[in-house]
Amino acid sequence: MALTVDIARLDALTPGELHDLLRLRIDVFVVEQNCPYPEIDGKDPEALHLRLLDDGRLAAYARIFAAGETAGEARIGRVVVAPGYRGQRLGERVMREAIAACGKLSPGAVIAISAQAHLQRFYGGLGFSVTSAEYLEDGIPHVDMIRAAERIAS
Template identity: 50%
Template sequence: MNAPTLHFTWSPLAQLTPAQVLEMVSARIAVFVVEQNCPYQEVDAYDASALHLFGWQGSALAAYARIIGPNLKFAEPSIGRVMVAHAFRAHQYGRALMQEAIDLTMRTYPGQPIRLSAQSHLQGFYGSLGFVADSPEYLEDGIPHVDMLCRQPRSNP
């Protein structure tokens, strides 16, 4: 049986409700700080200028990513903080989330390549979406990462 479809919404930070901000921050901390046992400053200055993409399963936040414009974090627009909440991982929502993030980035910044900083073990997943590693592996907050660039995004197979 197929998993229920995610409903996507997106907004700049200034247009989110306090409840949406709290849900976003709580979900990101649950995944990136608590689950990955990685204490770091999860909320950062990029949140103020980012587009925040929410993947909803009913009223529950199942997936999230943020899009940062060009010349802020990288020269290219970038996708980051990509996460699927633990309770929803069996549904394979990561691909749907990334396809939506790529589409939103392409609409917002047409004709530009897209960059991301990927946890190294996810290179195959991001590669299946058209991203290619273009940096040596490096540690970010104690986790191996690699920069990846997508010039020609691939459609969802």
């Protein structure tokens, strides 16, 4: 499978591309996880939308905010792998792409995530450390995690 990476602002997405990413997020976060919450939260226009595409089909997605847009750190959220692509380590791939994008957008900034608590080990393997006690977000246990800024050799 040869995946392509696409990173775009909301207004650069076609109506079909926007439909696909919103449908994936709603299908997984609202329907599959049985968690009715306002998925369309008004933050998408300020975000960058990272998509892993398999011959044009959306395989995985993450939403990225540069430092200064939401806080003093860069932020990754809405990380999701399409059901038909699970078990292929695309969660790791989309996160590595998102981390790299954050490094380019906000050099020297830490990266923050709000992680579902059961995924602490996964995110820990990508360099994130827990910074909060467990809390409920939309009825699902979460923890805040950060990843230190990477040092660029001079």
